Amino acid sequence: MKHFLLIFLINVICIEIKANVTSSEELQNKDEPTKLLSRRKRFLIFPDGSSFQIVFCTQNHGYLQLGNIVWFGTTAALAWELPTDPGAFDMFKDLKAYQGQRRQDILYYVDEDGKIVDKVEYKRKILINPALAKRSVDAAERNKRNITKFNIKEMHKLQKNKMLFENLDATRIEHHRTERQEIYAKLEKFLQTLGLDGKECILKMLCVTGKQRSKQASFVAEILRAVFTLPKVPDTMSKVHKHYHDAPGSNGDCSELYPKCEAISME
Known part of the structure:
Protein backbone atom coordinates (compact mmCIF):
# COMPACT_ATOMS: atom_id res chain seq x y z
CA MET A 1 0.00 0.00 0.00
CA LYS A 2 2.85 2.37 0.80
CA HIS A 3 4.48 1.64 -2.57
CA PHE A 4 1.23 2.44 -4.37
CA LEU A 5 0.87 5.84 -2.65
CA LEU A 6 4.48 6.65 -3.44
CA ILE A 7 4.05 5.90 -7.14
CA PHE A 8 0.85 7.98 -7.25
CA LEU A 9 2.57 11.02 -5.69
CA ILE A 10 5.48 10.75 -8.13
CA ASN A 11 3.08 10.78 -11.12
CA VAL A 12 1.22 13.84 -9.81
CA ILE A 13 4.50 15.72 -9.33
CA CYS A 14 5.65 14.84 -12.88
CA ILE A 15 2.39 16.07 -14.41
CA GLU A 16 2.61 19.35 -12.48
CA ILE A 17 6.19 19.94 -13.60
CA LYS A 18 5.31 19.26 -17.23
CA ALA A 19 2.41 21.74 -17.08
CA ASN A 20 4.67 24.46 -15.65
CA VAL A 21 7.25 23.91 -18.39
CA THR A 22 4.60 24.16 -21.13
CA SER A 23 3.18 27.40 -19.71
CA SER A 24 6.64 28.95 -19.46
CA GLU A 25 7.37 28.09 -23.11
CA GLU A 26 4.12 29.72 -24.19
CA LEU A 27 5.05 32.90 -22.34
CA GLN A 28 8.41 32.97 -24.06
CA ASN A 29 6.81 32.45 -27.51
CA LYS A 30 4.54 35.45 -26.99
CA ASP A 31 7.53 37.75 -26.90
CA GLU A 32 9.00 36.30 -30.10
CA PRO A 33 7.81 37.75 -33.44
CA THR A 34 5.28 35.59 -35.30
CA LYS A 35 6.13 34.17 -38.69
CA LEU A 36 4.55 36.10 -41.58
CA LEU A 37 2.81 34.12 -44.30
CA SER A 38 2.81 35.77 -47.70
CA ARG A 39 1.58 34.90 -51.16
CA ARG A 40 1.14 36.68 -54.47
CA LYS A 41 -1.92 38.80 -54.99
CA ARG A 42 -4.76 37.22 -56.86
CA PHE A 43 -6.98 39.04 -59.34
CA LEU A 44 -10.25 38.47 -61.11
CA ILE A 45 -9.87 39.05 -64.86
CA PHE A 46 -12.93 39.84 -66.98
CA PRO A 47 -13.27 40.05 -70.79
CA ASP A 48 -12.34 43.37 -72.34
CA GLY A 49 -15.19 45.86 -72.13
CA SER A 50 -16.99 44.14 -69.23
CA SER A 51 -18.93 46.29 -66.81
CA PHE A 52 -21.15 45.96 -63.75
CA GLN A 53 -24.48 47.70 -64.22
CA ILE A 54 -27.35 48.60 -61.93
CA VAL A 55 -30.61 49.66 -63.57
CA PHE A 56 -33.60 51.04 -61.68
CA CYS A 57 -36.90 51.31 -63.55
CA THR A 58 -40.21 52.73 -62.44
CA GLN A 59 -43.50 52.93 -64.30
CA ASN A 60 -46.60 54.93 -63.44
CA HIS A 61 -49.93 55.22 -65.16
CA GLY A 62 -52.61 57.83 -65.11
CA TYR A 63 -56.03 58.42 -66.64
CA LEU A 64 -56.87 61.31 -68.92
CA GLN A 65 -60.25 62.97 -69.06
CA LEU A 66 -60.86 61.38 -72.44
CA GLY A 67 -60.80 57.89 -70.95
CA ASN A 68 -57.38 56.82 -72.21
CA ILE A 69 -54.46 55.49 -70.19
CA VAL A 70 -51.03 57.12 -70.20
CA TRP A 71 -47.93 55.21 -69.10
CA PHE A 72 -44.89 57.14 -67.89
CA GLY A 73 -41.65 55.27 -67.28
CA THR A 74 -38.31 56.42 -65.86
CA THR A 75 -35.03 54.57 -65.94
CA ALA A 76 -31.83 55.28 -63.99
CA ALA A 77 -28.70 53.27 -64.75
CA LEU A 78 -25.14 53.19 -63.41
CA ALA A 79 -22.21 51.24 -64.83
CA TRP A 80 -18.78 50.42 -63.43
CA GLU A 81 -15.97 49.09 -65.62
CA LEU A 82 -14.52 45.75 -64.50
CA PRO A 83 -10.76 45.08 -64.56
CA THR A 84 -9.49 43.29 -67.65
CA ASP A 85 -5.72 43.27 -66.96
CA PRO A 86 -4.30 43.25 -63.39
CA GLY A 87 -1.12 44.91 -64.63
CA ALA A 88 -3.09 47.94 -65.69
CA PHE A 89 -3.38 49.06 -62.06
CA ASP A 90 0.40 49.34 -61.75
CA MET A 91 0.55 52.42 -63.94
CA PHE A 92 -1.50 54.41 -61.40
CA LYS A 93 1.31 54.01 -58.86
CA ASP A 94 4.02 55.60 -61.03
CA LEU A 95 2.09 58.12 -63.11
CA LYS A 96 0.42 60.81 -60.99
CA ALA A 97 -1.40 62.17 -64.02
CA TYR A 98 -3.77 59.22 -63.96
CA GLN A 99 -4.57 59.37 -60.26
CA GLY A 100 -8.24 59.92 -59.53
CA GLN A 101 -9.22 59.80 -63.20
CA ARG A 102 -11.40 57.43 -65.15
CA ARG A 103 -10.64 55.94 -68.52
CA GLN A 104 -12.41 58.63 -70.55
CA ASP A 105 -12.98 56.40 -73.60
CA ILE A 106 -9.30 55.43 -74.03
CA LEU A 107 -7.89 51.90 -73.78
CA TYR A 108 -4.35 51.68 -72.41
CA TYR A 109 -2.15 48.68 -73.29
CA VAL A 110 0.65 47.94 -70.83
CA ASP A 111 3.52 45.47 -70.73
CA GLU A 112 4.50 43.11 -67.91
CA ASP A 113 6.17 45.96 -66.01
CA GLY A 114 3.03 48.10 -66.08
CA LYS A 115 4.36 50.64 -68.60
CA ILE A 116 2.03 52.03 -71.25
CA VAL A 117 2.97 50.76 -74.69
CA ASP A 118 -0.06 51.90 -76.66
CA LYS A 119 -3.42 53.59 -76.29
CA VAL A 120 -6.47 53.26 -78.53
CA GLU A 121 -9.69 55.22 -78.55
CA TYR A 122 -12.57 53.16 -77.21
CA LYS A 123 -15.75 53.33 -79.30
CA ARG A 124 -18.91 52.55 -77.42
CA LYS A 125 -21.56 50.42 -79.03
CA ILE A 126 -24.83 52.06 -80.00
CA LEU A 127 -27.57 50.96 -77.61
CA ILE A 128 -31.20 51.38 -78.62
CA ASN A 129 -33.84 51.36 -75.93
CA PRO A 130 -36.70 49.12 -77.12
CA ALA A 131 -39.17 51.49 -75.50
CA LEU A 132 -37.93 54.30 -77.77
CA ALA A 133 -37.62 52.22 -80.95
CA LYS A 134 -39.90 53.20 -83.80
CA ARG A 135 -42.53 50.78 -85.01
Whole structure:
Protein backbone atom coordinates (compact mmCIF):
# COMPACT_ATOMS: atom_id res chain seq x y z
CA MET A 1 0.00 0.00 0.00
CA LYS A 2 2.85 2.37 0.80
CA HIS A 3 4.48 1.64 -2.57
CA PHE A 4 1.23 2.44 -4.37
CA LEU A 5 0.87 5.84 -2.65
CA LEU A 6 4.48 6.65 -3.44
CA ILE A 7 4.05 5.90 -7.14
CA PHE A 8 0.85 7.98 -7.25
CA LEU A 9 2.57 11.02 -5.69
CA ILE A 10 5.48 10.75 -8.13
CA ASN A 11 3.08 10.78 -11.12
CA VAL A 12 1.22 13.84 -9.81
CA ILE A 13 4.50 15.72 -9.33
CA CYS A 14 5.65 14.84 -12.88
CA ILE A 15 2.39 16.07 -14.41
CA GLU A 16 2.61 19.35 -12.48
CA ILE A 17 6.19 19.94 -13.60
CA LYS A 18 5.31 19.26 -17.23
CA ALA A 19 2.41 21.74 -17.08
CA ASN A 20 4.67 24.46 -15.65
CA VAL A 21 7.25 23.91 -18.39
CA THR A 22 4.60 24.16 -21.13
CA SER A 23 3.18 27.40 -19.71
CA SER A 24 6.64 28.95 -19.46
CA GLU A 25 7.37 28.09 -23.11
CA GLU A 26 4.12 29.72 -24.19
CA LEU A 27 5.05 32.90 -22.34
CA GLN A 28 8.41 32.97 -24.06
CA ASN A 29 6.81 32.45 -27.51
CA LYS A 30 4.54 35.45 -26.99
CA ASP A 31 7.53 37.75 -26.90
CA GLU A 32 9.00 36.30 -30.10
CA PRO A 33 7.81 37.75 -33.44
CA THR A 34 5.28 35.59 -35.30
CA LYS A 35 6.13 34.17 -38.69
CA LEU A 36 4.55 36.10 -41.58
CA LEU A 37 2.81 34.12 -44.30
CA SER A 38 2.81 35.77 -47.70
CA ARG A 39 1.58 34.90 -51.16
CA ARG A 40 1.14 36.68 -54.47
CA LYS A 41 -1.92 38.80 -54.99
CA ARG A 42 -4.76 37.22 -56.86
CA PHE A 43 -6.98 39.04 -59.34
CA LEU A 44 -10.25 38.47 -61.11
CA ILE A 45 -9.87 39.05 -64.86
CA PHE A 46 -12.93 39.84 -66.98
CA PRO A 47 -13.27 40.05 -70.79
CA ASP A 48 -12.34 43.37 -72.34
CA GLY A 49 -15.19 45.86 -72.13
CA SER A 50 -16.99 44.14 -69.23
CA SER A 51 -18.93 46.29 -66.81
CA PHE A 52 -21.15 45.96 -63.75
CA GLN A 53 -24.48 47.70 -64.22
CA ILE A 54 -27.35 48.60 -61.93
CA VAL A 55 -30.61 49.66 -63.57
CA PHE A 56 -33.60 51.04 -61.68
CA CYS A 57 -36.90 51.31 -63.55
CA THR A 58 -40.21 52.73 -62.44
CA GLN A 59 -43.50 52.93 -64.30
CA ASN A 60 -46.60 54.93 -63.44
CA HIS A 61 -49.93 55.22 -65.16
CA GLY A 62 -52.61 57.83 -65.11
CA TYR A 63 -56.03 58.42 -66.64
CA LEU A 64 -56.87 61.31 -68.92
CA GLN A 65 -60.25 62.97 -69.06
CA LEU A 66 -60.86 61.38 -72.44
CA GLY A 67 -60.80 57.89 -70.95
CA ASN A 68 -57.38 56.82 -72.21
CA ILE A 69 -54.46 55.49 -70.19
CA VAL A 70 -51.03 57.12 -70.20
CA TRP A 71 -47.93 55.21 -69.10
CA PHE A 72 -44.89 57.14 -67.89
CA GLY A 73 -41.65 55.27 -67.28
CA THR A 74 -38.31 56.42 -65.86
CA THR A 75 -35.03 54.57 -65.94
CA ALA A 76 -31.83 55.28 -63.99
CA ALA A 77 -28.70 53.27 -64.75
CA LEU A 78 -25.14 53.19 -63.41
CA ALA A 79 -22.21 51.24 -64.83
CA TRP A 80 -18.78 50.42 -63.43
CA GLU A 81 -15.97 49.09 -65.62
CA LEU A 82 -14.52 45.75 -64.50
CA PRO A 83 -10.76 45.08 -64.56
CA THR A 84 -9.49 43.29 -67.65
CA ASP A 85 -5.72 43.27 -66.96
CA PRO A 86 -4.30 43.25 -63.39
CA GLY A 87 -1.12 44.91 -64.63
CA ALA A 88 -3.09 47.94 -65.69
CA PHE A 89 -3.38 49.06 -62.06
CA ASP A 90 0.40 49.34 -61.75
CA MET A 91 0.55 52.42 -63.94
CA PHE A 92 -1.50 54.41 -61.40
CA LYS A 93 1.31 54.01 -58.86
CA ASP A 94 4.02 55.60 -61.03
CA LEU A 95 2.09 58.12 -63.11
CA LYS A 96 0.42 60.81 -60.99
CA ALA A 97 -1.40 62.17 -64.02
CA TYR A 98 -3.77 59.22 -63.96
CA GLN A 99 -4.57 59.37 -60.26
CA GLY A 100 -8.24 59.92 -59.53
CA GLN A 101 -9.22 59.80 -63.20
CA ARG A 102 -11.40 57.43 -65.15
CA ARG A 103 -10.64 55.94 -68.52
CA GLN A 104 -12.41 58.63 -70.55
CA ASP A 105 -12.98 56.40 -73.60
CA ILE A 106 -9.30 55.43 -74.03
CA LEU A 107 -7.89 51.90 -73.78
CA TYR A 108 -4.35 51.68 -72.41
CA TYR A 109 -2.15 48.68 -73.29
CA VAL A 110 0.65 47.94 -70.83
CA ASP A 111 3.52 45.47 -70.73
CA GLU A 112 4.50 43.11 -67.91
CA ASP A 113 6.17 45.96 -66.01
CA GLY A 114 3.03 48.10 -66.08
CA LYS A 115 4.36 50.64 -68.60
CA ILE A 116 2.03 52.03 -71.25
CA VAL A 117 2.97 50.76 -74.69
CA ASP A 118 -0.06 51.90 -76.66
CA LYS A 119 -3.42 53.59 -76.29
CA VAL A 120 -6.47 53.26 -78.53
CA GLU A 121 -9.69 55.22 -78.55
CA TYR A 122 -12.57 53.16 -77.21
CA LYS A 123 -15.75 53.33 -79.30
CA ARG A 124 -18.91 52.55 -77.42
CA LYS A 125 -21.56 50.42 -79.03
CA ILE A 126 -24.83 52.06 -80.00
CA LEU A 127 -27.57 50.96 -77.61
CA ILE A 128 -31.20 51.38 -78.62
CA ASN A 129 -33.84 51.36 -75.93
CA PRO A 130 -36.70 49.12 -77.12
CA ALA A 131 -39.17 51.49 -75.50
CA LEU A 132 -37.93 54.30 -77.77
CA ALA A 133 -37.62 52.22 -80.95
CA LYS A 134 -39.90 53.20 -83.80
CA ARG A 135 -42.53 50.78 -85.01
CA SER A 136 -42.85 50.10 -88.70
CA VAL A 137 -46.51 51.09 -88.76
CA ASP A 138 -45.97 54.47 -87.13
CA ALA A 139 -42.77 55.18 -89.08
CA ALA A 140 -44.43 54.58 -92.45
CA GLU A 141 -47.32 56.86 -91.58
CA ARG A 142 -45.03 59.55 -90.17
CA ASN A 143 -43.20 59.82 -93.48
CA LYS A 144 -46.44 60.47 -95.35
CA ARG A 145 -47.55 63.50 -93.36
CA ASN A 146 -46.16 66.57 -91.67
CA ILE A 147 -46.07 66.57 -87.88
CA THR A 148 -47.91 69.58 -86.47
CA LYS A 149 -48.81 70.66 -82.96
CA PHE A 150 -52.36 69.99 -81.76
CA ASN A 151 -54.11 69.54 -78.46
CA ILE A 152 -55.06 66.29 -76.73
CA LYS A 153 -58.63 66.19 -78.01
CA GLU A 154 -57.54 66.57 -81.63
CA MET A 155 -54.85 63.94 -81.13
CA HIS A 156 -57.33 61.36 -79.87
CA LYS A 157 -59.81 62.24 -82.58
CA LEU A 158 -57.16 61.51 -85.21
CA GLN A 159 -56.19 58.32 -83.38
CA LYS A 160 -59.75 56.99 -83.51
CA ASN A 161 -59.98 57.54 -87.27
CA LYS A 162 -56.45 56.38 -88.08
CA MET A 163 -56.11 53.60 -90.63
CA LEU A 164 -53.14 51.57 -89.42
CA PHE A 165 -52.22 49.93 -92.73
CA GLU A 166 -53.21 52.64 -95.18
CA ASN A 167 -49.73 53.89 -96.14
CA LEU A 168 -47.69 50.70 -95.80
CA ASP A 169 -45.94 49.15 -98.78
CA ALA A 170 -46.93 45.75 -100.15
CA THR A 171 -44.12 43.88 -98.39
CA ARG A 172 -45.06 45.08 -94.92
CA ILE A 173 -48.76 44.57 -95.55
CA GLU A 174 -48.13 41.00 -96.64
CA HIS A 175 -46.11 40.45 -93.45
CA HIS A 176 -48.98 41.68 -91.25
CA ARG A 177 -51.49 39.58 -93.21
CA THR A 178 -49.42 36.41 -92.89
CA GLU A 179 -48.91 36.83 -89.15
CA ARG A 180 -52.59 37.47 -88.51
CA GLN A 181 -53.76 34.59 -90.69
CA GLU A 182 -51.58 32.22 -88.67
CA ILE A 183 -53.08 33.57 -85.44
CA TYR A 184 -56.62 33.18 -86.77
CA ALA A 185 -55.99 29.54 -87.69
CA LYS A 186 -54.69 28.81 -84.17
CA LEU A 187 -57.62 30.64 -82.56
CA GLU A 188 -60.04 28.58 -84.62
CA LYS A 189 -58.62 25.37 -83.15
CA PHE A 190 -58.67 26.85 -79.64
CA LEU A 191 -62.32 27.90 -79.88
CA GLN A 192 -63.15 24.52 -81.36
CA THR A 193 -61.85 22.84 -78.20
CA LEU A 194 -64.21 25.03 -76.14
CA GLY A 195 -67.20 23.65 -78.04
CA LEU A 196 -67.65 26.67 -80.32
CA ASP A 197 -67.56 26.97 -84.07
CA GLY A 198 -64.03 28.36 -84.36
CA LYS A 199 -64.21 29.45 -88.00
CA GLU A 200 -67.61 31.09 -87.55
CA CYS A 201 -66.45 33.04 -84.49
CA ILE A 202 -63.27 34.31 -86.15
CA LEU A 203 -65.22 35.51 -89.18
CA LYS A 204 -67.73 37.22 -86.90
CA MET A 205 -64.93 39.04 -85.07
CA LEU A 206 -63.48 40.22 -88.38
CA CYS A 207 -66.92 41.37 -89.49
CA VAL A 208 -67.61 43.31 -86.27
CA THR A 209 -64.14 44.89 -86.32
CA GLY A 210 -64.59 46.04 -89.91
CA LYS A 211 -67.78 47.91 -89.00
CA GLN A 212 -66.36 49.67 -85.91
CA ARG A 213 -63.19 51.25 -87.29
CA SER A 214 -64.02 54.83 -86.24
CA LYS A 215 -65.80 54.05 -82.97
CA GLN A 216 -63.71 54.10 -79.81
CA ALA A 217 -64.47 51.12 -77.56
CA SER A 218 -63.20 49.73 -74.26
CA PHE A 219 -59.59 48.79 -73.55
CA VAL A 220 -60.10 45.08 -74.28
CA ALA A 221 -62.13 45.87 -77.38
CA GLU A 222 -59.32 48.07 -78.71
CA ILE A 223 -56.87 45.18 -78.31
CA LEU A 224 -59.23 42.87 -80.19
CA ARG A 225 -59.66 45.53 -82.87
CA ALA A 226 -55.89 45.66 -83.41
CA VAL A 227 -55.67 41.87 -83.65
CA PHE A 228 -58.65 41.45 -85.96
CA THR A 229 -57.78 44.31 -88.33
CA LEU A 230 -56.62 42.62 -91.52
CA PRO A 231 -54.80 44.68 -94.21
CA LYS A 232 -56.38 44.49 -97.63
CA VAL A 233 -54.27 43.36 -100.58
CA PRO A 234 -56.67 42.06 -103.25
CA ASP A 235 -53.95 41.43 -105.84
CA THR A 236 -51.79 39.13 -103.68
CA MET A 237 -54.59 37.63 -101.60
CA SER A 238 -54.30 33.93 -100.84
CA LYS A 239 -57.28 31.81 -101.86
CA VAL A 240 -56.83 29.70 -98.74
CA HIS A 241 -57.55 32.68 -96.48
CA LYS A 242 -60.00 34.47 -98.78
CA HIS A 243 -62.81 34.11 -96.22
CA TYR A 244 -60.75 36.19 -93.76
CA HIS A 245 -60.55 38.97 -96.33
CA ASP A 246 -64.25 38.93 -97.20
CA ALA A 247 -65.54 38.99 -93.61
CA PRO A 248 -64.65 42.63 -92.69
CA GLY A 249 -66.44 43.96 -95.78
CA SER A 250 -69.62 41.92 -95.38
CA ASN A 251 -72.93 43.75 -95.77
CA GLY A 252 -75.58 43.23 -93.11
CA ASP A 253 -75.67 42.38 -89.44
CA CYS A 254 -72.69 40.28 -88.35
CA SER A 255 -74.81 38.30 -85.88
CA GLU A 256 -77.20 37.31 -88.69
CA LEU A 257 -74.38 36.51 -91.11
CA TYR A 258 -72.66 34.25 -88.57
CA PRO A 259 -75.43 32.89 -86.31
CA LYS A 260 -73.48 29.84 -85.15
CA CYS A 261 -71.31 31.99 -82.88
CA GLU A 262 -73.35 33.69 -80.16
CA ALA A 263 -70.70 33.81 -77.40
CA ILE A 264 -68.38 36.33 -79.10
CA SER A 265 -69.09 40.05 -78.71
CA MET A 266 -67.00 43.21 -79.00
CA GLU A 267 -69.09 45.15 -76.48
